[in-house]
Amino acid sequence: xxxxxxxxxxxxxxxIAFAGVAIARLLAPSLPPGIIPGATVAGHLLALxxxxxxxxxxxxxxx
Amino acid sequence: xxxxxxxxxxQGVATLLDxxxxxxxxxxxxxxxxxxxxxxxxxxxxxxxxxxxxGLGMAAVNAGVLFxxxxxxxxLFVDPTLTDPAQLMNxxxxxxxxxxxxxxxxxxxxxxxxxxxxxVLLDVGYVxxxxxxxxxxxxxxxxxTVATFPIAMAVGxxxxxxxxxxxxxxxxxxMVLYTSLMLSKNLFVPITIVAYLYLGLTYGGYPYLIKxxxxxxxxxxxxxxxxxxVTISSGEKLAFAVIACTVLCLLFPVAAPLxxxxxxxxxxxxxxxxxxxxxxxxxxxxxxxxxxxxxLGVLCExxxxxxxxxxxxxxxxxxxxxxxxxxxxxxxxxxYFIKKRxxxxxxxxxxxxxxxxxxxxxQKSVTEVAPEVLILPEALGxxxxxxxxxxxxxxxxxxxxxxxx
Numbered sequence: 392x393x394x395x396x397x398x399x400x401x402x403x404x405x406x407i408a409f410a411g412v413a414i415a416r417l418l419a420p421s422l423p424p425g426i427i428p429g430a431t432v433a434g435h436l437l438a439l440x441x442x443x444x445x446x447x448x449x450x451x452x453x454x
Numbered sequence: 455x456x457x458x459x460x461x462x463x464x465q466g467v468a469t470l471l472d473x474x475x476x477x478x479x480x481x482x483x484x485x486x487x488x489x490x491x492x493x494x495x496x497x498x499x500x501x502x503x504x505x506x507x508x509g510l511g512m513a514a515v516n517a518g519v520l521f522x523x524x525x526x527x528x529x530l531f532v533d534p535t536l537t538d539p540a541q542l543m544n545x546x547x548x549x550x551x552x553x554x555x556x557x558x559x560x561x562x563x564x565x566x567x568x569x570x571x572x573x574v575l576l577d578v579g580y581v582x583x584x585x586x587x588x589x590x591x592x593x594x595x596x597x598x599t600v601a602t603f604p605i606a607m608a609v610g611x612x613x614x615x616x617x618x619x620x621x622x623x624x625x626x627x628x629m630v631l632y633t634s635l636m637l638s639k640n641l642f643v644p645i646t647i648v649a650y651l652y653l654g655l656t657y658g659g660y661p662y663l664i665k666x667x668x669x670x671x672x673x674x675x676x677x678x679x680x681x682x683x684v685t686i687s688s689g690e691k692l693a694f695a696v697i698a699c700t701v702l703c704l705l706f707p708v709a710a711p712l713x714x715x716x717x718x719x720x721x722x723x724x725x726x727x728x729x730x731x732x733x734x735x736x737x738x739x740x741x742x743x744x745x746x747x748x749x750l751g752v753l754c755e756x757x758x759x760x761x762x763x764x765x766x767x768x769x770x771x772x773x774x775x776x777x778x779x780x781x782x783x784x785x786x787x788x789x790y791f792i793k794k795r796x797x798x799x800x801x802x803x804x805x806x807x808x809x810x811x812x813x814x815x816x817q818k819s820v821t822e823v824a825p826e827v828l829i830l831p832e833a834l835g836x837x838x839x840x841x842x843x844x845x846x847x848x849x850x851x852x853x854x855x856x857x858x859x
Contacts (some may be wrong), residue, residue, distance in 0.1 A: 404656050405697055412704040414617030439846070445694060449686050 400448025410443025465520040469527045473756075476856060480756035481516040486512030488751065500654035503740070504627075504747040508650070511751025519755070531752045534559075534643065551752055554745050562635050564742050564749075565628035566715040572628070573719015574731055574842065579686040579692060580835035581842070587801075587832065590785060592839035595805030597781025598623025599776035599847050606770050611763070613858035614638045615645070615853040619767055622649045623774030624844035625656055625808035631746075632712055636852045643753045643761055644764050648771040650750060656775065656808050657815060663779045664819045668799050672790070674824035675798040692724040698842075700769025706849030713845060778806045782836075804833035807840030 414435025419427050462468055470478055491509030495502040515531050523530040532551040536542045546552050558564040582587045599620050606616035614637035621633045622645075630649035633641035664673070699717035699753050703710040722730045753759070786802025800820055804813040813833035 401693070408697065409704075412701055415705060424833040429772060435705055437706055437834075442698050442701060443585055445697065446582050446589075448583040449684065449690060450585050 400405045400445055404443075404445030404448070405439045406441070407444055408438045411435065411438025411441055462521075463701040466517050466651070467567050469519040469521060472525075473527070474758065477756050480760045481519070483515045484516045484754055484756055484759070488516070488754075491669040491751075494654075499658060500651070501657075501742050504650055504750075505654060507744055507747035508647075508751035511748045512754040513751075515752045515755045527757070529752075529755060531755075532749065534753055534758060535644070535827055539555065551749060555749055558745070559749060560635065562632045562711060563787050564746050565632040565635070566711050567738055568600060568628040568746060569712055569715040570719045570734055571742065573721075574723050574735045574739070576716075576720055576723070576809065576838050576841065577834070578691050578720055578724075578838060580831060581838050582691065582694060584682060584832060584835045587789060588805075588835035588839035590789065591782060591802050591805035591836040592807070592843040593805075594785025594788070594802065595778050595807070595836070595840055596624065596783030596843055596847055597784070598776065598778030599844065601777050602770055602774040603851075605773065606766075609766050609770065611770075613768070613855050614764075615641050617855050618642070618645045619648070619770045620774055621651060621844075621851065622771040623778040624840070624847060625775060625778060625806045625812070626841060626844045629652055629712070629747075629807075629844050629848045632709075633848050633851055636708070637855050641761065641763065643750070643828065644759055644761055644767050645771075647750055647759070648764075648767050650747075652771050652775050653808055653811075657805070657811050659775075660779055660803055660806075660812065660815045663776070664783065664803055664815070667780070668786075668819075669785045670823050673798070673800050673820055673822075674826045674827060675790075675796070676824070677798055677801075677829060678796045680794070688724040688726065692721055695720040695724065702846065702849065706846070706853050708852045709849035712848060716841070716845060775806075779803055782806050782812075796829070798829050798832075801829050801832045801836060804836040804841050805837055806839075807837065807844045809833065809837050809841055812840075813837040 411434045413434070414437060419430035419434055422430055432436050472480060473481065488509040491500065491505045491512065494500040495505030495509060515529055518529050518531065519527050525710070530549055532549050532555045533545055534555065536545055536704050542556065546556065600621035602623050603616050606619050607613065611619065618630065618634035618638040618641065621630045624630070627650050631642070631646050634645045638645060695717045702713045706713070707809070721733060722734060744801040782805040782849070783799060784802065785805060786799030788804070790797045790799045800816050800818060804814045804816045813830060813836070816833040817830045820829050
């Protein structure tokens, strides 16, 4: 994996993770009650997905 | 001299004879169980680091009961039921283990210290090398942690107790202790004891589960070699630990002490601060393990532990661990089919987060049938991911359960 691609994973993953946190902890509580659970779950998944995206930038490729 | 006077000289015996029948049987049974734990610890059938102090504490506390005035029975070890600050201040000066219990147990500090020690021993590089496989297996191996919760609710436990006993499926002692301290103040002693007893059994029991679920031919599969070996720098690991810790603390502030303890250990290791590494991996980890074992044993006083729910806790604990093991191996099978039969399904059991026991169990089971096959790096990746997913599930339970109440 090239250095620039790796950097993309680090920056992109961090941004995705923090965006997830913002959705779950900041945005979701201010939404209409019906949407809150969905937005919270989506935010949590996005945050964890961001961490996974960072990890993807360092993984070993198999034959 | 009357018999009663002579017995008062030996109050351990006098209180035994003065106890109701069920407490008498309970105390004798727990003394014998304590001695058995010490024996099993010495023989290394169960984890000696925990079982020897726990067994000795259990035997001693049930032997050392005395009259505390007004015919009441008690010990000079610890009183876990105290909440009134004035009473607590008095007892802190009497019970010799009360200071450690009050200042490290009731706030979860001891679980965090053990977790910090675990963090220093973890190499997150194994996870970063195989993030998908590791996280997938770890999630599958949380089957027991998730599925035992509704089962426990159906058995009649409340949400907090059900979540705490379900955490046994994560096979991570500090996590069970933390969850039960937060959610199940009344049952945290029996739940944690059940957890630690069963965690000792993973080393002995899981190999049989592997043999039952994975045929010899599949156990001997050699994982496909990597195209090129990627070395992950300590800087990358440190950055990952910092970002993961911050994100998880933002998501689950209630479990932030656990996350910060784990990732502090990882950060110290990756930053290469040798004095801290030596301190955390030595005195902190072993000191807290010693007192954790001793206090858990001492908390097993018959009056405290004899609870009608103990039998259901024993059954639910084993169900949780069994389901997690099955879930992990199931995940291994899914990867085996996805990777066109070039993946060893035994690796799945390492998703159960008992670090590094389940990874060692996986490698040992494979070595028995194919000594040349090495699955330890893959297994450690799943194992370390298991710690992280169990911490996340702890965060989810500790955050969500109060809404159930």
